[in-house]
Amino acid sequence: MRRIAILNQKGGVGKTTTTVNLGAALARAGRRVALVDLDPQGNLSTHLGLEIESGEPSSYTVLSGETDFAQTLRPTTTAGLHVIPTSIDLSGAELELATLDQRETILRRSIDAWERGAIERTGAPPAEYVLFDCPPSLGLLSLNALVAAREVFVALQTEFLALQGMTRLLEVVELIRAQLNPSLQVTGILPCLYDSRLRLAREILGELRQYFPEQCFRRTIGTNVKLAEAPSYAQHVFDYAPDSSGARDYRELAEEVIGQERRSPTGANSAARAAQTAQP
Numbered sequence: 001m002r003r004i005a006i007l008n009q010k011g012g013v014g015k016t017t018t019t020v021n022l023g024a025a026l027a028r029a030g031r032r033v034a035l036v037d038l039d040p041q042g043n044l045s046t047h048l049g050l051e052i053e054s055g056e057p058s059s060y061t062v063l064s065g066e067t068d069f070a071q072t073l074r075p076t077t078t079a080g081l082h083v084i085p086t087s088i089d090l091s092g093a094e095l096e097l098a099t100l101d102q103r104e105t106i107l108r109r110s111i112d113a114w115e116r117g118a119i120e121r122t123g124a125p126p127a128e129y130v131l132f133d134c135p136p137s138l139g140l141l142s143l144n145a146l147v148a149a150r151e152v153f154v155a156l157q158t159e160f161l162a163l164q165g166m167t168r169l170l171e172v173v174e175l176i177r178a179q180l181n182p183s184l185q186v187t188g189i190l191p192c193l194y195d196s197r198l199r200l201a202r203e204i205l206g207e208l209r210q211y212f213p214e215q216c217f218r219r220t221i222g223t224n225v226k227l228a229e230a231p232s233y234a235q236h237v238f239d240y241a242p243d244s245s246g247a248r249d250y251r252e253l254a255e256e257v258i259g260q261e262r263r264s265p266t267g268a269n270s271a272a273r274a275a276q277t278a279q280p
């Protein structure tokens with residue numbers, strides 16, 4: 001079971017759009033996918049038409065220990081695609097969790113129990129992919145995702161200072177790997193809202209590929225209005241505009257992500273192996 005945090009401390013770079021549409025593309029390719037909305041703003045939940053009342057099972061009740069992972073997962077209209085939605089309660093979670101013991105590992109323990117339970121019952125993990133949609137900050141919610149995950153995909157825009165932002169994120173990942181989660185690796189860098197007509201965008205993409213040749217996806221996600229419109233219809237792009245360039249980009253990204261599992265020395269591969277051999 002690959003566990004991937006979609007990360008960037010900046011907002012508006014395409015994290016939620018990527019979590020929803022990559023998740024949908026993987027599910028449509030026959031994989032079982034769980035999306036976890038860790039942003040108190042709940043854009044991912046809204047995007048998939050899941051508005052949750054305060055007190056209902058959500059990422060907040062998972063983090064506060066009130067519900068377990070399995071009973072919190074909700075199906076979507078797409079076969080194989082499940083979601084842990086968020087609720088407004090999550091906005092207070094950073095403060096509430098701050099006083100708890102082992103507060104960084106709550107999510108990991110919940111997912112470990114879910115995975116272990118399914119393997120004991122059925123001999124197979126409960127999903128092939130868990131994608132965490134992180135909030136635009138590096139607080140306790142993102143930290144829980146980075147401790148529960150084994151991989152990080154950085155969503156970013158090819159704009160001025162993108163490389164500096166990337167370097168800072170890599171330092172954070174390195175710190176978490178050293179202190180809390182030795183299996184964590186950045187296995188994907190994904191330029192979103194990419195406009196190849198802009199010289200600056202092309203130059204920055206070139207620099208990213210030069211500095212991070214292993215991690216950069218070959219696929220970029222172009223700017224496409226259908227991707228921006230789909231959330232207002234509570235649909236992912238494959239239901240809303242299956243023939244759009246946005247649908248094509250995320251379909252091809254999903255193929256590349258699946259392809260990482262065949263490619264040898266990548267983090268995805270070693271992460272997948274670690275997932276199989278890891279002992280609780």
Ligand SMILES: Nc1ncnc2c1ncn2[C@@H]1O[C@H](COP(=O)(O)OP(=O)(O)O)[C@@H](O)[C@H]1O
Pocket residue numbers: 010011012013014015016017018043136192193194221222223224225227228229231246
């Ligand atoms: N490739 C794209 N083309 C057009 N609009 C996009 C694209 N990706 C994201 N958007 C829009 O940009 C805004 C920010 O994207 P979002 O995925 O919510 O970013 P984040 O989760 O990083 O804050 C949203 O309104 C979204 O619909």
Ligand SMILES: [Mg+2]
Pocket residue numbers: 015016017039043133134
């Ligand atoms: Mg978001």
